[in-house]
Structures are given as C-alpha cells and as structure tokens.
Amino acid sequence: MSVDLETDVVVVGGGACGLMAATMTAAFGEDINVMLLEKSSRLGCNAEIASGTLIAAGTRFQKAAGIDDSPEIMAADIVRKARGKSDVPLTLALCQKSAEMVHWFADELGVPIELGTEMKRVGHTRMRMHAHPTRSGAPIVQALRDRVKALSNVVYADNTPGCGLITDRAGGVIGALAGQGDRVERIGCRRVVLATGGFGANREMLERFISGARDSLHIGVESNTGDGIRWGVEVGAAIEHMGGYQGHGYVVPGYGTRLNPGVIYAGGIVVNRLAERFEREDQGYSEWAGVVLRQPGGVGIAVWDERIQRLYAHAHTMVDSMKAGAIVRAERLNELAQHCGLDMSKLTATVEDYNRGVLRKRDPLGRELLDQPLVPPFYAALITGAVAHTLGGLKIDVHGRVLQPDGRPIPNLYAGGGTAVGLSGDTPDGYLSGSGLLTAYGLGMIIGRHVARSLRGG
Ligand SMILES: Cc1cc2nc3c(=O)[nH]c(=O)nc-3n(C[C@H](O)[C@H](O)[C@H](O)COP(=O)(O)OP(=O)(O)OC[C@H]3O[C@@H](n4cnc5c(N)ncnc54)[C@H](O)[C@@H]3O)c2cc1C
Numbered sequence: 001m002s003v004d005l006e007t008d009v010v011v012v013g014g015g016a017c018g019l020m021a022a023t024m025t026a027a028f029g030e031d032i033n034v035m036l037l038e039k040s041s042r043l044g045c046n047a048e049i050a051s052g053t054l055i056a057a058g059t060r061f062q063k064a065a066g067i068d069d070s071p072e073i074m075a076a077d078i079v080r081k082a083r084g085k086s087d088v089p090l091t092l093a094l095c096q097k098s099a100e101m102v103h104w105f106a107d108e109l110g111v112p113i114e115l116g117t118e119m120k121r122v123g124h125t126r127m128r129m130h131a132h133p134t135r136s137g138a139p140i141v142q143a144l145r146d147r148v149k150a151l152s153n154v155v156y157a158d159n160t161p162g163c164g165l166i167t168d169r170a171g172g173v174i175g176a177l178a179g180q181g182d183r184v185e186r187i188g189c190r191r192v193v194l195a196t197g198g199f200g201a202n203r204e205m206l207e208r209f210i211s212g213a214r215d216s217l218h219i220g221v222e223s224n225t226g227d228g229i230r231w232g233v234e235v236g237a238a239i240e241h242m243g244g245y246q247g248h249g250y251v252v253p254g255y256g257t258r259l260n261p262g263v264i265y266a267g268g269i270v271v272n273r274l275a276e277r278f279e280r281e282d283q284g285y286s287e288w289a290g291v292v293l294r295q296p297g298g299v300g301i302a303v304w305d306e307r308i309q310r311l312y313a314h315a316h317t318m319v320d321s322m323k324a325g326a327i328v329r330a331e332r333l334n335e336l337a338q339h340c341g342l343d344m345s346k347l348t349a350t351v352e353d354y355n356r357g358v359l360r361k362r363d364p365l366g367r368e369l370l371d372q373p374l375v376p377p378f379y380a381a382l383i384t385g386a387v388a389h390t391l392g393g394l395k396i397d398v399h400g401r402v403l404q405p406d407g408r409p410i411p412n413l414y415a416g417g418g419t420a421v422g423l424s425g426d427t428p429d430g431y432l433s434g435s436g437l438l439t440a441y442g443l444g445m446i447i448g449r450h451v452a453r454s455l456r457g458g
Helices: 016-028 060-064 071-081 088-107 138-150 203-209 227-234 285-293 306-312 316-324 333-340 344-360 435-455
Strands: 009-012 034-037 129-131 154-157 162-167 173-180 183-188 191-194 245-252 269-271 299-305 328-330 378-390 401-403 409-415
Touching: 009 016, 009 173, 016 034, 016 138, 016 154, 016 191, 016 435, 071 088, 088 435, 138 154, 162 183, 162 227, 173 191, 173 409, 191 227, 191 435, 203 378, 227 409, 245 285, 269 344, 285 378, 299 306, 306 378, 328 333, 333 344, 333 378, 409 435
Parallel strands: 009 034, 009 191, 034 154, 191 409
Antiparallel strands: 162 173, 173 183, 245 378, 269 299, 299 378, 328 378, 401 409
16 A cells, blocks of 8 residues: 555544543553644634533542542443433443543643532532533643643644545555645554544534434534544444434523523523523433523523522633623613513513422422522523534444444544544433543543554554
8 A cells, every 4th residue: 555654543633532542642652653633723622612521430529529429320320311322331431431531631631620519410410520610621622732742752733634544455444544635645554543523513414313403503613524423434334323412502692602501500590582481490401402492582591690600600601601791680680681671570470480489499390400599689691502512423342443333343443532422322311411521531541542552462
C-alpha cells in the first residue's frame, strides 16, 4: 500500500474522547507516535460547550461528603433510566473507570474539580455530579489540549478533517484518509480511533434515524456530522440505538444560551403561554425537551426565585443567560407576568397553587422534587426544547473495539464518545445526565490504554 505519511495511531476527532485517547496512548511510551486530526480549529467540540458534568462513583470527593456510592449502584441507575437497553458490561466498565477519571483530571491534569452538591439530577440515586467550579466543560478540554500539545510524540493537526478509512484485503483497518478536496493524504498506521462525535449536525442522518428531529433546533457543534459512524459502517461495523439522543428542554430561544436544569429541580416551575403548569417538572431535562415542544408555540416560561438563583448564579449557563439579557427579574409576580406576556391573575393563581402543594408536600401534578415555596423576588426565562447530541453509533466491546454484526472486532479499529453507541437506548428519556462525557472521557481512557498495550503485544 502506498501512503503519504506513517504513524502508529491515528485518532480522528479532537473532542473529549479523541483528546483523552491520544493522551493516554502517547503517555504509555514515547516510542508510540500518535496523530490527532481535528476538523475544526480546536474551537467548539461538544465537550467544550457542555456543562462539564462528570458522573463518577466512589471518588474521594464523595467520601469526604459522606456519600456511599459504588460503580455497581451507578451502573444500575444508568441501566434503569435506559429501561434496560444499555450494554451492561460496557456500562459497568465505564462506571468502574469513573472515579479514576475524575481523580486523573484533578491530580494529573490539575483541573479544580468538586462535587456539585447543588447539582440535583433526575435518575441519580446518589450525589455524584463532579464539575469545575464554573460548571463548564471548557476548562477540562483546554487542559487536555495543553497536555496533548506538550506531548512530543503527538502530532496535533487542526483544520484537518479525517475523510475515510483504509483497509486491507482481509477488512482490517490499516490507515486513515485526511484532508479535503484534492488535498487528501493517505496515512498508514496500526490503529485508528474514531472520535468524531455524533451526527447532530447532519440533517440527512437526523431525518433517517430520529423521527421529527430533522427540523429541530440543534445546540451541539456544527462539526459533528456523523463521519466516523458512516466510515465504520462502510467497513462493516454494526450500529445500534440510532434513534437515541439527548434532548435539552431548557434552551433559551433566540439567545443561544440555556438554563441550568438545577434551577427547576431546586424548586422552579415551568408554565406555558396560558400561565399554567402542564406537567410535573421533575423529569430528566432530555425528555423535557419533547414535553415543552408540545406546548403552544413550542415554548414554556421557567419561573424561580432568589434562593434558587443564588444556588446557580455561578454556573456558566446562568452567567451566559444573564449576560445575554435572557433572564428577567421582578419584585412581584404581576411585574414578571407583564415582562413575559402572561396573564397576571392566572400566573399568580398558578404559583399560589404550586406553593400550597409544596407546603402540603402534595403537588397537583404529582411532582416529587418539592423544596420551598416560591417567594419574591422572582426570575423567569423563555425556554424551548432542542437536540443536544445523538446517542446511537458504532457497536463496540468493553475495550472500545468496533464490532461487526456477528460480534467480531474489526481489526485495528476503535470508537468512543458520540461515535459509538451510548448507554441510553434509543429514546431521549433513556439519557441519564452525565453519561455523555462518561462515554467520551471514560472510553478515551480505556481505548488509549488498550491501543497502547495492544501495540506492545499485550
Ligand atoms: C449543550 C451540551 C451540553 C452538554 N452537557 C453535558 C454534561 O454536562 N455532561 C455530560 O456528560 N455530557 C454533556 N453533553 C454531552 C457531551 O458533550 C458529549 O457526550 C461529548 O462531548 C462527546 O464527546 P465526543 O468526543 O464524542 O464529541 P465532541 O466532544 O463533540 O468531539 C468531537 C470532535 O470531533 C471533531 N470532528 C468531527 N468530524 C471530524 C472529522 N471528520 N475529522 C476530524 N475531526 C472531526 C469535531 O470537530 C469535534 O472537535 C453535552 C452536550 C451538549 C451539546
């Protein structure tokens, strides 16, 4: 085979999974050469615009807070939310890796990580959301990029999209294509890691696999066009749960920002244009996207108060929304109603009704996450639903090796993050908050080490 370049490992995609896989492989030994291809210019992978919530069980942060958790309990939560559709061995392998992953970010990468004690999320039976103090994914991505840049055995190529795989006659992967137009280079290598994210920015694939999503608002990055999934299929990989995606039901339309869903779980409510609550709000924010889209105009109005605002004001999504002018503050409910174009007496009645339910611990809509009654001053923002990232992809084993429909691995090919099938099944309500980055960073860690060991014959 004639090639333009040769290396040991090509990692395609420089987001969460690709950065982690490249780091782990290269750190194994200086004699292993890695080439990391990134389609964009190191700006904007989903991991960067994410809220950076890392779920992990058995961390020292949890122990310090007296929380008793284990990989088995966390795996059970993930599988329960996905109604049994998760790949159980893979889920467990990732949960077993989760504490090491969080400790590695804190100790090896030097990212300040803390347990987000305010970060209530539906479906987690333990407090296990870990995050940067700003509740943003960007600091971790930036620290990983700096680490990759410092590794002498990694070539980190920006603005260099991967554009396909090279196989031998037996179907094994022996290289990758990179570049675009008439400037495509053939890179020969011993292993390829596909980490190109999902297909949220590919309208054709959305239409094909997720009914009704083609025209939905997509808040993920535009570079995730399903490339790795398509190449995997071309070389014989199996795909699974292609209808799965993480929705986001707290996107602020017109501002390019979103609310931290914790605002609602800590006691905020959502009303529609008629100033009425319509469904219990303590549902996952992924399935909430569909709920709010079914309301008049496809929107809702989130209402919360000063106590809740104080809890979440530091989160980057709230900072961005506040700066953008997407959040309204009012001393009284009638003022808030006026700002939001709602019927004043109706909104007052709705909030009073909700408050009575909180005091009685019995919500008229059956909501169980009840904290304190809402009291002035109040805050509000218009919200809608969107597709955040897709969760169907290439079938893999517990090492991240890409599998054929008969269960055999395709030689030398790995996939993780949004390119591989997620843990959430094939509907948006199967997504448990934090499992996106778990499958990206966690699999990046697993894959990077497996690739390196396999090159050493181990
Ligand atoms: C708004 C939002 C908030 C989120 N919040 C959270 C959260 O708090 N916690 C959580 O667990 N998950 C969260 N997620 C999900 C999480 O961001 C993803 O699960 C994770 O980023 C997936 O990692 P990845 O490496 O597969 O994709 P990404 O991080 O998106 O990286 C993929 C990279 O591949 C590059 N690429 C694509 N095609 C090519 C190609 N042909 N050649 C070269 N490069 C290519 C892209 O440019 C990109 O840099 C959120 C997602 C969104 C959209």
